[in-house]
Amino acid sequence: MSTEVLRYTAFSIDPAGGNPAxxxxxxxGLDDSEMQRTAEKVGYSETAFLNHTHDRHYRVRYFSPLAEVDFCGHATVATAVALTERIGPGTLNFRTNIGDIVVETSTADDRPTATLTSVATHSRAATATEISDTLAALGWDPTDLDPAFPPRVAYAGNDHLMLAAASRERLAALDYDFDALGAVMREAGWTTVHLFWHEDDRHFQARNPFPIGGVVEDAATGAAxxxxxxxxxxxGHADSGRITITQGVDMGRPSxxxxxxxxxxTGIRVTGNAVRIERGGGSTPT
Structure with missing residues (x-):
């Protein structure tokens, strides 16, 4: 049996940028083991699997190379763009493991754009142990953190630890212990660690280690x-308006x-483009 897998990169208009999905x-007809094997063979941080239920409604599941992920933002954007290219722009409804995600799509200059609205967000202060264990795995010192942005665990479908780097140089010099950070994240139940640097009040640069998915780093992480x-x-940094996150620069895949x-x-809107990176798709044995 073969499964047709389309390959898109999200949060970029350049096939060489963004995060592939x-x-x-x-x-x-695909069971869990077949979806898992397909995602492992594709090798991207996530692969999305759709079942069409009715009209523009779909059941969507996401698998990393190692395990199912309850929600994935960049694969959602990639999927929405792939559908828009086939059925036209409009509202899409995705039933995911965390609930219903509405995605609005539009097209300008033959370039589709997708905007997802997350489930209700919440966050809590990270514990001293969570912070110290994460810093040890990263090889960071407490002085490498920006005190203006307290470490917190934030949720928008998955939990992510938020850590602010005190400098762009600290963010750029990411060289962490893959196994150690993965162990910390599995214990805490985090999907990624969202490392960010405050460029200015509306612009941030970010990196997202993803060892629990079998991937060193995400080039663009919509859920985070x-x-x-x-x-x-x-x-209290902002309660309205637009924030721009630049990610993937240090990987050579700007997003x-x-x-x-x-x-x-209660939810947060995340917008991005996506572009096909392999013409004609491909079939992956399952």
Missing amino acids: GVVLDGT AAAFGGYLRDI QLLVDLDPAA
Whole structure:
């Protein structure tokens, strides 16, 4: 049996940038083990599997090379763009493990854009043990953190630890213990560690280690971007307007994630492009 896998990169208009995702538009009949094997063979941080339920409604599941992930932002954007290219722009409804995600898509100059709205966000202060264990795995010192942004665990479908680097140089010099950080994250139940640097009040640069998914680093992490928006709201940095996150630069895959905060909404909107990176798709044995 073969499964057709489309390959897109999200949060970029350049096939050489962004975060690649696999997209299986028809996952009908695939069981968990087949989806897991497919995601492992694709090798991207996530592959999305769809079952069409009715109209523009879909059941969507996400698998990393190692395990199922309850929600993935960049694969959601990639999937929405792939669908828009086939059925046109409009509202898409994705039933995920964390609930229903609405994605609005539009097209300008033949270039699709997708905006997802996350589930309600929340965050809590990271414990002293969580911080010290993470810093040890990263090889960072407490003085490498920016005290203006307190470490917190933020949720927008998955939990992510938010850690602010005191300098761009500290963020750039990421060289962590893969096994040690993975162990800390598994114990805490985090999907990624969202490392960021405050460029200015509306612009941030970020990196997202993802060892529990079998990937050293994500080039663009939509779920973490949504959680980050909720985090900024919770600490009083911003409660409205647009935040721009640049990610993937140090990997050579620059990405741009647009995060919109609305004081009247519980969720966070994350917007990005996606572009096909392998013409004609491909079939992966399952």
